[in-house]
Amino acid sequence: MSSPPTEAPIHESIGVRIAIALFLVVTLVYALLIAQQILLWVLLVGCVVVLWYAARLVVAMEQIATNLERLADAETEESRRAEM
Numbered sequence: 001m002s003s004p005p006t007e008a009p010i011h012e013s014i015g016v017r018i019a020i021a022l023f024l025v026v027t028l029v030y031a032l033l034i035a036q037q038i039l040l041w042v043l044l045v046g047c048v049v050v051l052w053y054a055a056r057l058v059v060a061m062e063q064i065a066t067n068l069e070r071l072a073d074a075e076t077e078e079s080r081r082a083e084m
Contacts, residue, residue, distance in 0.1 A: 020048065 024045060031041035 020052075024048065 027044055028041055031038055031044075
């Protein structure tokens, strides 16, 4: 049986990083040339950074939960063997 393909979390994929960088460049150009309000862009960058770290936190919590589940399964299996 083949193992399922491992996919990188969304915050680690190259396409997402390029899309975010392109979005920030376009909004910077808009903030400087059209709106002439750089502070609005700084607020936008702050929101993007917070969302980025929130996504990383969710992925880390999922990995912790998965590893704890594996440990619990191994401990349960070990206790069942000891009872026999």
